[in-house]
Each structure stands twice: as structure tokens, then as C-alpha cells.
Amino acid sequence: xxxxxxxxRKRARELLAEGKVDAFVGYRLGSVPLMNQPVMIKRPEDxxxxxxxxxxxxxxxxxxxxxxxxxxxxANGCNSRNIVIHITxxxxxxxxxxxxxxxxxxxxxxRAILRAMGEKELISYAEQGDSFTVKAxxxxxxxxKTDFLRTNCKTCQHKNPVIYDELLGxxxxxxxxxxxxxxxxxxxxxxxxxxxxxxxxxxxxxxRCYACRNACPLCYCPTCxxxxxxxxxxxxxxxxxxxxxxxxxRAFHCAGRCTDCGACERVCPVAIPMRQFTKKLNKDAKELFxxxxxxxxDQRPLFDFYKPEDYNDFVY
Amino acid sequence: MSTPKIFKKEEWLSVVNGLRNKYKVFVPVKDGDxxxxxxxxxxxxxxxxxxNTRLSPKGIVYPQSERMFECPLEEGKEGAxxxxxxxxxxxxxxxxxxxxxxxxxxxxxxxxxxxxxxxDPWWVQRYQATTxxxxxxxxxxxxxxxxxxxxxxxxxxxxDIIMYDVSDSYVLxxxxxxxxxxxxxxGGRDANAExxxxxxxxxxxxxxxxxxxxxxxxxxxxxxxxxxxxxxWEDVAFACINCGTCTYLCPTCWCFDxxxxxxxKYCDRIRNWxxxxxxxxxxxxxxxxxxxxxxxxxxxxFMHKLKYYxxxxxxxxxxxxxxxxxxxxxxxxxxxxxxxxxxx
Numbered sequence: 001x002x003x004x005x006x007x008x009r010k011r012a013r014e015l016l017a018e019g020k021v022d023a024f025v026g027y028r029l030g031s032v033p034l035m036n037q038p039v040m041i042k043r044p045e046d047x048x049x050x051x052x053x054x055x056x057x058x059x060x061x062x063x064x065x066x067x068x069x070x071x072x073x074x075a076n077g078c079n080s081r082n083i084v085i086h087i088t089x090x091x092x093x094x095x096x097x098x099x100x101x102x103x104x105x106x107x108x109x110x111r112a113i114l115r116a117m118g119e120k121e122l123i124s125y126a127e128q129g130d131s132f133t134v135k136a137x138x139x140x141x142x143x144x145k146t147d148f149l150r151t152n153c154k155t156c157q158h159k160n161p162v163i164y165d166e167l168l169g170x171x172x173x174x175x176x177x178x179x180x181x182x183x184x185x186x187x188x189x190x191x192x193x194x195x196x197x198x199x200x201x202x203x204x205x206x207x208r209c210y211a212c213r214n215a216c217p218l219c220y221c222p223t224c225x226x227x228x229x230x231x232x233x234x235x236x237x238x239x240x241x242x243x244x245x246x247x248x249x250r251a252f253h254c255a256g257r258c259t260d261c262g263a264c265e266r267v268c269p270v271a272i273p274m275r276q277f278t279k280k281l282n283k284d285a286k287e288l289f290x291x292x293x294x295x296x297x298d299q300r301p302l303f304d305f306y307k308p309e310d311y312n313d314f315v316y
Numbered sequence: 317m318s319t320p321k322i323f324k325k326e327e328w329l330s331v332v333n334g335l336r337n338k339y340k341v342f343v344p345v346k347d348g349d350x351x352x353x354x355x356x357x358x359x360x361x362x363x364x365x366x367x368n369t370r371l372s373p374k375g376i377v378y379p380q381s382e383r384m385f386e387c388p389l390e391e392g393k394e395g396a397x398x399x400x401x402x403x404x405x406x407x408x409x410x411x412x413x414x415x416x417x418x419x420x421x422x423x424x425x426x427x428x429x430x431x432x433x434x435x436d437p438w439w440v441q442r443y444q445a446t447t448x449x450x451x452x453x454x455x456x457x458x459x460x461x462x463x464x465x466x467x468x469x470x471x472x473x474x475x476d477i478i479m480y481d482v483s484d485s486y487v488l489x490x491x492x493x494x495x496x497x498x499x500x501x502x503g504g505r506d507a508n509a510e511x512x513x514x515x516x517x518x519x520x521x522x523x524x525x526x527x528x529x530x531x532x533x534x535x536x537x538x539x540x541x542x543x544x545x546x547x548x549w550e551d552v553a554f555a556c557i558n559c560g561t562c563t564y565l566c567p568t569c570w571c572f573d574x575x576x577x578x579x580x581k582y583c584d585r586i587r588n589w590x591x592x593x594x595x596x597x598x599x600x601x602x603x604x605x606x607x608x609x610x611x612x613x614x615x616x617x618f619m620h621k622l623k624y625y626x627x628x629x630x631x632x633x634x635x636x637x638x639x640x641x642x643x644x645x646x647x648x649x650x651x652x653x654x655x656x657x658x659x660x
Binding site for chain 1: 457458555558564573594648
């Protein structure tokens, strides 16, 4: 995947120099291994900062909301699906964007890597084809990428971008025989009490820092319900009732819209497996409405139109 | 100063448990992928081979949510509608295994909660009831920079006792009278000259392992407005998602918000940690928000830590170099990098 870096730099430089875009949104290397940083480049000479590797985990659609410029952007499967959602939900216009499509072979689970390194802080990361090498003080290990993919990447069925102006590489084969929902089924089969306990445990470390919400491209409300002060809907302390209210409502606001990009889970400072809040809703959207969000500009969002054949068993 | 005491690691856990007779004891514990300070109870497994806890231990003295006052909201009930201080406990407690950066962090926070002008009664009482036993860092993390902000991996500021991890033993050296008193009741044997030499070597080796510190000196002579209006803030802030990770994990961020909450016929006045990253932090009653843009909030965090604090107190920066914000910022906004920009 590292081969994309040069192509991205070249095309971004050309697009900026030719005046086709005013700015280019991509990733640059962070100061800490595995922590790439979203960046907006405005001058052709700054495009050398751009990179693509297996640590491009934040969703760039999050940086497009209500922007006025013409923007070039790199998009793998999940970035592109959230760009589609942003366009269909009127957060940006298609004609403002020039999309460099990247067929994606999955991104890495930084927590799993640190675990495998005995929680030692890393000093370097380098990737070579299907493997990568990480170093910490007095420790160097090479791993296979496929053993360290993020769990959403392992079962991803949309690695290829769904929308682009040009493609920077060959399309990759999509996973066909994967089961993304075995974990959800395990919870579905439990009693109500057990389910409640499961979610109570999930939030037990939550700090209410809102990294999950803020990393999510779907959360673009000018004022989130938890930040409303006139009237105030939710308490600000870490009382579990308020924390749970935040998480459950956030998840429901994402129903039928979540692409399972995993940005929420990636950014949580206390390592809450955030996708557990949204996956059941994704599964329902798929099973009850045969719906996967962000696949086409020609489809209105799930809760935005009615079809007579829609699932309605819940109506009495 | 009394002689350092030495304890074998195999006896250490029982020594630590012995402290529970007199103190509430907080120790680093592994919880899933992260370490947190937790109260030592029967069955708690402290892990002193940790690098640092995900959250700083500031919450032990300054809880994330604290009930300050309360009152009934029922007409005719005694004390109705009159807030009274909530009952609080200030039992003697020990924070065991705190890293020197975090102990230094308490001294920085102290400036806000305990100064000649204002004394926060709850912070002060809880702080005074606390004894800090630090664990020096044999292997400082690559993102640590305590040496750039007036500390070191075996710095003693804010500690009552400092602990050295020396192969199969811990050597405990008292720093304050409070520490001396606690240590005298712990047992162990006096460290001999050779063992004292060993701890000096560990200290020197750890210090030499750290990257050479960047200078914070130029911050003082910079003009506030020049920094405020500097051209780099938009680029620094672009990736920021305005979450509270940096401020909530930070040992030196002290800002709070006070909220009244009611439940049925009862009211609590609660103090919660707040974060300058949140738009609500500065939202006025009028609806005006002086920091309604993301880059303004990012700028505020760095200006407070690296300039306003520097100018107000004349004693370094509001940062103890623990490196948490560097390691855990979801978008890698690195305070070391920003400090260098501000010093240019």
C-alpha cells in the first residue's frame, strides 16, 4: 500500500498547481508511530507531506463538513462511503470534490500491535508489502499485516472506493465469505439483564471526552444534544445514566448511516470497543431493509424515504 | 535525611497491603489494554512494571465529578432550597507508584487550587491527606519529555518518597518528613553503600536515555499577541477533532464546570472536569461564543500551558512532560512540536 504515497503526492501536486482544487485533504505521518494525522494541503510544494500506509485510520469525510472550497481528497472504501453520505445529506457538493480512489487492503489495529510489543512504546514503524516492522527500545518485531488488521477491516466488504474521479491502483477483490456479525449474535442471544450488563461494562471507563462522536463523520450537528444548554438534556457528570444516554442516543443517530469505518473505536482514549454500540443497528439495517449506507449517490438515506415493502412488523 | 530502605520484590506486596491499616492505598492496575490507578483491595493486583497509567492520578485528589452541595427541593422540608455542603471524607491516603511527572503535575495544579489568594477546601484537604510514593522511570518512554520542563525520570518534586526499581528489590528514599514518617513504619532494611551507588547509576542511565530536551526558555520573551496571531494555528488545529482526550488525560489541566442537577425532589451541585476543547466551555449566556472556532480552542490550550501560565507564575510551563497528550491524541497533535513552533 505504501506505493500509493508517490501517486497521491504527484496527483495532489498537479491538482493544486493546475488550480483544479483549492486544497487537498489526506494524511501525513504523525510524530508517533501508527498515528497518522489528517492534513489539509494548500500549496503544491507541501504535497510532499502526504502519505498513505496501513495506519490511515481516521475518516477524512469528517473534515469536509460544510466546506466551501474545491477539495481534492484520498478515499479508500470507508472514506468514500462517508463522502457519499456527506453528499446525500447535503454536507458537501459532489462537484466540489476531486476524489483519488484507493483500493484498500485494510488498516492496522494499533492496540493489537502494542499488545504484541508488550505495551512498550514504539519508536519506529516501516512496512514492506504484506508485513511491517516495529521497533521499541531494545525490541524489534516483524509481523504479517493480515494478523493485525482492525476487526472492522477483517470483515470489510467494501475495500474499494465506491466513488472516485480517478483510481490510483488496481481494484482489489472484496471479501465475500465473511461474517461481520458473530459478535452481535452472541449478545442478541442473551437475556435483557445480560445485555444491559454488557453495555454497562462497555461504558464503565468512559470519560465523556466525546472523541468517538467527534471522530465520526456522521456527527456533524451544529450543536450535539449533549451540548445543548437551553434546555440541557443530559447531565455532565460521569453518572452512568447520563453516560449511557449519550452512548445509546449517539448510536441511534447513526442508525442506517454507519459504515463501520471504526474511527470511534480507533480514537477512544480508554479503549472502549465502540463499534459494539452501532453494529447491531448496522445488522438490523442490512437484515430488515437490505440496506448498507453510502454505496451510491442515487439512493436516498434509509430513513429519508418510504417503500411499501419496507419491514413493518413492529407496527401494530 | 534518613537512610533509604530496601525491600525484596517478593515481600513488597505484603508490605504494601500492610499500608491499608492506616491508609487508603492507590496503585497502578492493568485493566484491559490500559493501566489505571485503583484503590488497593483484597485481590487487587498492582502492576509496578507499568510505564504509566492512561489517566493521570490527578482524579484521586480532584475527582472528575464531585458533589459539592446538596438540598431537598420540597416545600416545608427542613433545609429545602438551601444548599448545604455535602458530607465528605478526607482519609489518609497513599498514591503508590506515581511517576515523577505526575507528582510534579500536582504541584502545578496546586497553583490553581491552593495559593495565597484562593484555597479550594476539598482539593487542599484531600491533597494534605495524601502521601505520594513515586516510582522513578528506569526506561523513560520515547514520548516523555519531563527533562524539558524542569523534571527528570527520578525527579523528587511533589513526592514524599521516591522508589527505585533495582533488579529484585525496591529501594525507597524519603524526600519529606511525611515520607520519612511513613517509611519508618514500613520495615525493610537500611540500604548499604553499594545499593545507594546502584540507585545513582540507575538514575544517571535513565536520564541519559532521554532525548535531549527542547528549550522552553524562549517562551518567556515572546509577546503574547505575536503568538496569538501566529500563522501556524490553522495548520496545527486542522486535524483536531475537539475531543477532551488531551485535557482529561493531562495531569495539569485543572478547569472545571459547576452544574446543578435534580433528581426527583433533590438537588446536587456538582463540579465536573471541563475542557477548553469543547465549544460549550466558553459559551456565554447571551449565545455569543468568543471561541466558537476550532483553531481558537486549540490555540487556547497551548497558549494557556505555554504562555499565559509562563507569564503569570514565572516558573516554567503548565506541563509536566508526561507525554500522554502526545501518545493518545487521536490525531497526533504534538505539544513538543507546537512548543517548538512557539519558540521559533
